[in-house]
Amino acid sequence: MPYDLVLLLVFAAALVQSLDPVLNDDVLGLIVFKAGLQDPKAKLISWNEDDENPCSWVGVKCDPRTKRVSELLLDGYSLSGHVDRGLLRLPFLQTLSLSKNDFTGTINPDLGRLGSLQVIDLSENKLSGSIPRWFFQQCGSLRTVSLAVNNLTGSIPDSLSWCSTLMSVNFSSNQLSGRLPSGIWFLRGLQLLDLSDNLLEGEIPEGIENLYDLRAINLSKNRFSGKLPEDIGYCFLLKLVHFSENFLSGSLPESIQRLNSCTSLSLGGNSLSGAIPEWIGELRGLENLDLSANRLSGQVPISIGNLQLLKNLNFSVNQLTGSLPVSMTNCTNLLAMDVSNNQLAGNLPSWMLKLNTLSGNGVSGNVQHSSRRGLQVLDLSSNAFSGEIPADIGVLSTLQFLNISGNHLFGSIPSSIAELKSVYVLDLSDNQLNGSIPSEIGEAVSLEELRLQKNLLTGKIPIQVEKCSSLTSLMLSQNNLTGPIPAGIANLKNLQYVDLSMNELSGSLPKELTNLSHLVSFNVSHNHLQGELPVGGFFDTISPSSISGNPSLCGSVVNRSCPAVHPKPLVLNPNSSSSSPTNSSSSNHHKIILSISALIAIGAAAFIALGVIAVSVLNIHVRSSMSRSAAPLTLAGGEDFSYSPSNDPNYGKLVMFSGDADFVTGAHALLNKECEIGRGGFGVVYQTILRDGRSVAIKKLTISGLIKSQEDFETEVKKLGKVGHHNLVALEGYYWTPSLQLLIYEYISGGSLYKHLHDGPGGNCLSWRQRFNIVLGMAKGLAHLHQMKIIHYNLKSANVLIDSSGEPKVGDFGLARLLPMLDRCVLSSKIQSALGYMAPEFACRTVKITEKCDVYGFGILVLEVVTGKKPVEYMEDDVVVLNDMVREALDEGKMEDCVDGKLRRNFPVEEAIPVIKLGLICASQVPSNRPDMSEVVNILELIQCPSEGQDELK
Template sequence: MRYCAVAVVLYIASFLSITFLTGLCSSEQTLQLNDDVLGLIVFKSGFRDPYKSLDSWNEDDNSPCAWKFIKCNPGNSRVTQVSLDGLALSGKIGRGLEKLQSLKILSLSNNNLTGTINPELSLIPNLEMLNLSKNSLSGNIPSSVSNISSLQFLDLSHNSLSGPLLDNMFQNCFSLRYLSLAGNILEGPIPTSLPRCSTLNHLNLSNNHLSGNPDFSGGIWSLTRLRTLDLSKNVLSGSIPVGISVLHNLKELFLHGNQFSGSLPADIGLCPHLSKIDFSNNLITATLPESLQRLNALKLLSLSNNFLTGEFPQWIGQLSSLEYLDFSNNGLIGSLPTSMGDLKSLKLLSLSNNKLNGSIPDGLFDMELDELDLSRNELTGFIPHASSKLFESLQILDLSANNLKGDIPAEMGLFSKLRYLNMSWNHLESRMPPELGYFQNLTVLDLRNSGLIGSIPGDICDSGSLAILQLDVNSLTGPIPQEIGNCSSLYLLGLSHNDLSGQIPKSMSLLSKLKILKLEFNQLSGEIPQEVGMLENLLIANVSYNRLVGRLPSGGIFQTLDASAIEGNLGICSPLLKGPCTLNVPKPLVLDPYAYGNQMGNHNRQNEHSKNHTNFRHHRFLSVSAIVAISAAAVIAVGVMVISLLNASARRRIAFIDNALESMCSSSTRSSNMAAGKLILFDSKSSPDWLSATLDSILNKASEIGEGVFGTVYKASLGGQGTIVAIKKLVTSNTLQYQEEFDREVRILAKARHPNLIPLRGYYWTPQLQLLVSDYAVEGSLQARLHEPSPSSPLLSWPNRFKIVLGTAKGLAHLHHSFRPPIIHYNIKPSNILLDENLNPKISDFGLARLLTKLDRHVVSNRFQSAPGYVAPELACQSLRVNEKCDVYGFGVLILELVTGRRPVEYGEDNVVILSDHVKVLLEQGNMLDCVDLSMGHYPEDEVLPVLKLALVCTSQIPSSRPSMAEVVQILQVIKTPVQHRMEAF
């Protein structure tokens, strides 16, 4: 019994001890789980989460294992993985993660994280993967992070990390298999400790500023497990020694975009698994190593833009797996081997700008190439006939600048995917086959200086996709086909230096996208159709050295062409030319007075006039025509003589002849509408004269709504029509002094029609008073809405502010890029950005500098005083060179003002704050979002941050560093694209 009692006591004691120990273990595990919850909540607090992706992270939960983007170890429920890729998170990587002692994977890529990399990440003892790529992290890379002994994967690419890499950075990287620091601003040499990463499979240090001569022999070549080596786009130099053959596992080798010199390593062909080699854009010389022909798995070989010499490799056909071959821009000589036809997998072949000779192997045109570029060589012979395989695949064909001859193969029209065709600068001496019109996708057709004869096929633009057509410097004859109007996508048309004859077809006015028109040195005759002047996008035109006569088109670019673009014709009427002006007046200038009577009143009277009477009447009217033509010529001659005597002012001379020609030809009644004291309305058939009687009632202090450098703005009602307009009274001290000049410049401004521009409706002119009439904006100016809002006006939200930024950019881009010379606003600021009822921006007061005889110091001084902070710095210290970049600067300040809600210059008691400088400082500190105007409520940081950065680029002190407004519009449209679409684009 005693032994039984002792046994029971021992059993109970052991049971109690086990229960106690189990309780302790459970308590410890609970504490650990609470550490994970606490660490993740603290970590989350440093982020802004615009899409509420982390809403499931609740601090009241006992375990984080059910949270989104979290994975746990099923054995102990500790967090092992945190993956927050592509959630548009912003903010900084703060503390908290060091609590996650079992964490193995941390991935925060493709977000908007800023600030520096937290060195405390190295306190996570078991971390195996760290991915912080595609963010906006800055500062140096902490050596403690790269020395985490358990780390196998480290990706810090595509950030703004800077500074040199510490030499001991890779002291403890024994486990590292993947390392990418690409796309940063790192500088200095590659650390000598890198060979300690002996298990490295993937090394990418591309797109940085690394320099010096890398240690290949004792360093990089010792990483024998490497499969990918990418040191491209740095400033590395020196030679690449032999020894690469030890990298038996190497598959991809990218050293392009550096300053490597010397020859390629002779043993490169002993890396049997190499599939991609790119040494392009270096200083490599000598010949290609023979060992390259052993790389049977090679798919990409690029050695372009080097100084290679010697014979083109005849063994190239042995690289049967090649898909991409680029030897362009070297000094290779010799002929192309017929074995190139054996490269059945080849998709791109570029051998341009070498010294290759001989003929093109037939086999090249029997492949499934996407791109073939043999341009700028010394190739001879005929263009081979293509196979059906090439018809279905080829997209780019460039055979330009060779010595090819013979016909253009007719079957080229069967290339269904061809987008670019260039056979210029050859000796084809053939006709253009009509089959060229069969192209379905052709965008560029360049046949300049290729010896073409015959006429231009009428169906050359049947596809409707052609954007560039260049047929200059040939022997083409006949007229420009009327079907040229079918080239609806054309923006460059080059037909110069041919023997084309006949008139310029009116159908050319249908080329609404045309920007460049080259017709010089032909035999074109007659007048340039007035309809061609309606091409609003035309920026460059040249019709010199033809047989053209008459007046230039009154619209578009033709009134601003210089003499070199119109000289050498029979009789173009322009004050820029010294020769006679020949008006192409129709011969039957005086019509038969009975003709309309016979048709309208005496329709039944026939055969009442004898044949003699008819002949007499015919001769009589020919005489009158001759007299009128002689009189017109005499008047023109007198006009030219008078103009020669009045050559003191080029502008006055232009206006004088314009008006003289208009009155001679009876082609315009504009002069009658320009009587002093008359209101000229461009959109109205009549010009009401109500304004002169009511000037005192309009131009008074009560009607004044604004004042600027160029004058004062008043609100007025348009006579009895009840239309509210804005009247700007210009400062007349420096304004154009002749009404004809004033009228011409104002009418140019009136053509600037765009949804984001306030249209100019008309003007009023006397020598003492000049007024401009434009639309009135109901919602007032951005200045008032942003800085002086009424209590009833809602605050401007971010979507509305972005709409204003983008709309203003589009309006300025239209002024800069749709006119030649461009229309410069010169005075971009919020008071000149008006808002309609939907808060769409409308730019006002654009181009008023055109109405000044000169931009004098007084105007510039007033500009600085009236708009401090908006004026480009070059205007203060240089010679008043006003161009588009001045507007870009003002636009950048406008962005800063919209995003921050602050004025460009703010005066305190002890200091002056320049807004652009203030934002730059915050950017350097990584606190850029601290300047955002909180009154606009919620805003997406992935839009606000890049918009602010764009503003700083626009306000660069160096004008050439500022983007064009067209580029600004493109950048803003990319910023506005949804996040997922931007990810797909990358």
Template sequence: MKTMGIITKGSLHVLICLLLFMDFCMGDDEASSIKLNDDVLGLTVFKSDIKDPSSYLQSWNEDDNSPCSWRFIKCYPNNGRVSEISLDGLGLSGKIGKGIQKLEYLKVLSLSHNNFSGTISRGFDVLNRLKRLNLSYNNLSGSIPSSFVNMNSLRFLDLSGNSLSGSLPDELFQSCSSLRSLSLAENSFEGQLPSTLYRCSYLNNLNLSNNHFSGNIDFVSGIWWMNRLRSLDLSYNSFSGSVPDGVLALHYLKRLHLQSNGFSGPMPADIGLCPHLNSLDLSHNLFDGPLPDSLQRLNSLVLFSLSNNMFTSEFPPWIGNLSSLEYLDLSSNNLTGRLPLSIGNLKALQYLRLSNNKLIGSIPAGLFDLGLENMDLSDNRFNGLIPIGSNSLFEALRNLDLSRNDLEGTIPGEMGLFANMRYLNLSWNKLQSRIPPELGLFSNLTVLDLRENALSGDIPEDICESGSLVILQLDGNSLSGPIPDEIGNCSSLYSLTLSHNNLTGSIPKSVSELTELKILKLEFNELSGEIPKELGLLENLLAVNVSYNQLIGRLPVGGIFPSLDQSALQGNLGICSPLLKGPCKLNVPKPLVLDPDAYNGQMGGHRQRNESAVPMRSYHHISLSVSAIVAISAGVLIVTMVIIVSLLNVAVRRRLEFVETALESMCSGSTKSGSPPAGKLILFNSKLSTSGIGNPEILLNKAAEIGEGVFGTVYKVPLSRQGRFMAIKKLATSNLIQYPDDFDQEVRVLGKARHPNLISLEGYYWTPQIQLLITEYENNGNLQTKLHERSGSVTPLSWSNRFKIIAGIAKGLSYLHHSFRPPIIHYDIKPSNILLDEDYNPKISDFGLARLLTRLENHVISNRFQGALGYVAPELACQSLRVNEKCDVFGFGTLILELVTGRRPVKYGEDNVVILSDHVRVSVEQGNVLDCVDASMGDYTEDEVFPVLKLALVCTSQIPSSRPSMAEVVQILQVIKTPVPQTMETP
């Protein structure tokens, strides 16, 4: 009986589906004998196409005469027909089938926040009678079908949060006069907006954010004249052009979000005539000019963000009139002047960010009497004391950044009243006090950054009383005394940097209790004794530097210590390491008597600590003998070198005369015989021949072009005599050094950079009109092509090749950072700048070209580095005048993530923009590391992949000083590839 029951029920379901099919195919007369409810049939077929893991649709019984009693279904009371289906957030998956079309009276269909996939059926003709359609936050793909043109009665349409793509049909909005709300956000739509959009004249809400729309919307869509709009969101697209003064037409507008586009020109002067505006975000664009005075009329404004533009004016004195403000961000502009006292009138303000401007004067005391949760005034020119009021609203402040100003005086002890403080950054000022012990009262503080001040005294013993501190940075002060044993209370500490102080005593063993510690920097202090062997048990430690102290003895056996290089150890009294040439001094009761001058060279001029222990007379005798030998040898060597150089000069001069003549037509056009050369050619390798390069028309034509980068266009040029090719980059001349001597000096520095993992610069050609760089050429393409743009027939990169690429890039960057003073910074690390040879050895190209710029300003960064989204370090985008090697470390970390995961650094997903580093960090914290690894690379070693991922997360830290140096990265990769046995001991 049980078997019969199942068969009978299954047969009934097949019968119902068959009847529905017959109803679709037959006319009314043919189907008149079938007296089944159309709504039951339609919903039954709809249910058969989907999966319901939680059995939410269990009440949908095909044996029922009516579906009106089913869950999530509403019917009209007069005729019993289905009027509404609401299945939001039930975890359903599958397809949206044609069964839904049987519901002739359906007015509301809401399927949001599920996992429906596939395309939106072209037969989705239910649209012409719906009033509300919500398919948001599913996995729908493909383009919008033409049937969507028939939206005569539709009032609400939401397709956001899917994977829909393509351009919108120009006729899409021909019949949209009933539409009140439209959202296509968080998809992959592209191209210009349809010219018919203006016909949706009754729209109240329009959200097209987080797509790839482009073009100048002023003259195409008529958006600015849709005078019934209440909310307009075009953010995170590629729109360009100016915003016209016609914003006045949007009289009822309450929300205007245009952030992260390419809008330019001045802000509309009449924007203040939108009296109902409560949210205005124009950040991350190219707006310039002064702030319109009409803004002061926006008394309802709650959110106001103009950050990362090029506004130039004094800080608005009327800002205190915007009494409803809760969020104010004017950072990364060119605002000048002082903060008005009226800013203290913003009693509702919770978030204030004015960083990276040119503001001067003192900080108004009234700011600390507001109920702020976040205050960032960093990277300005504020001076005077840190003002602290006496308001009970201290408890609201969570994040305070006053770094990179000219603040003086003491750190107020009253800061201990900020009970909920999580982030405190006072670095790069002129503060001269001791560290107040009250800072240890912070129960929630995770970051304390007091670097580069003039702080003195001891490190407070209770600085980690709360145990919540993750980053402690006290570098570059005048702190003295020992590192307190209580440092072991910082159980959550991730980064501890105390370098460039006057700390004494030994490194406390309690540091070994910091099991989460990844970065330990103690260089340039006066620490003595041996490094506690217990530190070798810190498994998470990735970077250590103890150079230039008075340390002695053996290194810890385990962890990262056996792989530390010379730069992390040098300048000590006697650390025992085969990497150091100095003496090995053990901590025994009677220390060995050493010649102090034998180690002076390794001390690097840091400190002269000991007097000579060798008798002066004997020392003097030895010095004379050595001096005599050196003088005689030097004399012979100098005479020999003069002869050799003289002969070489003759040969080189003749060769350069030939080369200069040969390349003259390449870069300056053909000239008459006997005419002087039009430009300056310099080749660093005299073996190069320019025969066969030809004239400029051949050299710089489109066919020879192989790529275009941040700094110019690259061409592939044959050298016929040698059967090889060279790459020639035609530099974009905007903002380049204009004087040939200065240009020559900078390019020669880059020409000296010779490393197996760098594309070598072979020479250059300069005229006032054109500048060319001549480099070696690699014919295996770049990493961008191999990783993201390969065809189906090309084998994906294996893990061994990916690790080889990661290690090679690290070595190349380490060479640039640590072999030159000042270091050569790349600024633009990304896969398209990583070329590969036939064995997949990486070679970094385009390094150091920012040296050829006369300045590196905010708008230059904004324009030049838009193509490097995801690789650009936060401080490079927002504080472009205060950058260092750590910018490259950030880009390198992102590149590691890309190689391991196979994903691009930025993806437009469900939650606005999905940043790869954030995605991986969450996966690691949740223990889902395997989900991040690119499955296409085949087999891989978990003991290598997982540590490499963790290294990438350290490199992409938002705080530059928390990132390791590239030398430290190389050490870490060596440890990952060849783990040090735990039984290994250092001699």
């Protein structure tokens, strides 16, 4: 082997040996950094401390020559924790990008000591505190720094001006305050400066002309005062100039006309005054011009027509006068124009209808439609337009927003409105439109808001409106509409706002309206409606003012009882033999008829008499027999509960814990199939209405053969009646006979949790916030039960009800206490429908049944709420147990994938993962490992408002 080759190999071996400790230092630094993080998606699973170097790790890049870490790119990894000192062990790091994560705490001041750093991006996190004063003291190589979208406070440090190599600075969307350091204009290489959306104040210092390479400056949404920099026009390369939403005053600096490269000039939301200068037309590269919400006056300059590249023009909320110049026809690329809330006048040019917005002025003339295809927004509201809506307005088939409200339009609504298949807002309100609402409105299938109020419309509300399945707002008030409210409106499941007031509507309100679970307001005041108000859902709490002016409406809300419905009595004509002269044949025929009628009447009377005698004999027999249960509670429709004499034990005993038991006369049979609303292991549930208009649910117990004595039954039921909590269904009373026991509960209109999770349409699924509140509410209800020494025994999603405000109420609690003894075989058979929720100790006779059984069921409920899956699901050839599935996901680090797919990733991971883990802990196989429900409530409240030191919950 040649001598020089031997030397080379020896040298290489020595080099490798000398580099090993250094490479391990990079590994150590990153492992230390990882140790301070939470990594819910296991993105950093490839980071292994046993590796010789980290160059193959995800998010890590090394210099190919030295194998030293040069870039750390961890954007959008859902990481949380602090930016740790471990990064200081990476002396050759050039790019540090940790944006779009959940890092908290303050900015580590030692990061500034990494003299090799060229890029620092910590944007879109949750960092707080101030930027360290000397953070930029050793920034010899720094070119880009972004701390945008955090919670940083304090002032911009003067040390920033020492970073002579900086090209891009972005501190936007924080809470930085104080003045802008004048030294910032010495960063001669600066190309982008974005300090928008902060609390910066004072005057903008002079000297911006030193920034020869500046391409974009954004100081909008601050508190800057004084004038715009007079020398800004000497930054010849500027393309974007944004100073909007400050307190700037004075006129537009003339130097701006030098910005020939400028494409976006946004100065809106200040107090600028004077006229829009004629030289504005020299900025021929402008695509966006926003001078809105100032104090500009005078006319719109003719030179505006020179801006042929202009796409967006906003002159709204000023004091502009005169008419719009014809030269604007040259702005052929204009997509959006807003000159609303000025003092413009004159006729509306035909070319104007190709634009998007023209509102709040005194422009007059007739509406003409645009033949331009692709127009999506047309807002001509609050002007002085007159004439009719063009009959062929449907040619604007791509319109998504049409607003011509607040004008003087007359005539009918054209049927071509049906051709607007993409429109989601149609506002024709506050005009003088007449005729009927065209039935073709149902073909506008994308419609979300229909506003036709304050017109002269007549005729009926078309039933075809129910085809607009996305409708959220239906505003038809202050017209002359007649006829009934279509029942099909109840099929519009997304409806939130309905206003049909001040019309001539008649008929009754459809009972199906109670199915509208998203209603926020429903106003039908000042019509001619009659009959009973719907009961349940939104209508249980409807404002009286929303139904006033309908004197024939009845119900508890209007304090007007509905008249009882009695069968029409049979009335016999007492003057059956007429004295009027008739011919003999007709007279004989009449007599024959009377004879038959008389026979029928006599027969009926005899039958009734026999019935009365039979009933009397039966009553005497029943009253004399102590072994039978005479239950005068009549279960037929229209009959009330009977009250028995206190000294006769055979009569049924009805007890209400508050108020009375006066049921509405004429209501449906209490215990028939039509009134049934649910079934469970302990009985069947029916719905009825008290005379005061309040709905109640009646549970007919099916465990009569096993139930305790009347004394023990009443003792236990009264205990349950005292369990008051807003997350528990209230027991309001009971009825007792030896063969029939009824429990009377408050009626919850929103349906069961099972229905919301598994039966509801996918588009209306529970949001994450609703699910979290349901879990917390259930926990509070159970904790209160356990505090009262009551075990639920039968916890499942079908026994959790959701009221109209979305609050959960746990029902069916404590019914096992009515059994003579806690026989597990009997109990298991009664709650066998709770498969998947039952704690394993139910199968073991030697283990005591405690509150921990409820905790287990709660844990399964939590997993069901978060995942949207049933506790046990049966596939074609497999059975999936929810508890096992989630535990397997935990072992594989895929817990986030367990969250209900209907949420479309729209949930906070920092809450969802701890809630899932809590559910698994509660559903532990060992009772002693399960927390108490009071502890569960505390943990959930900590998860909802996580603090430092609660990282173990994430």
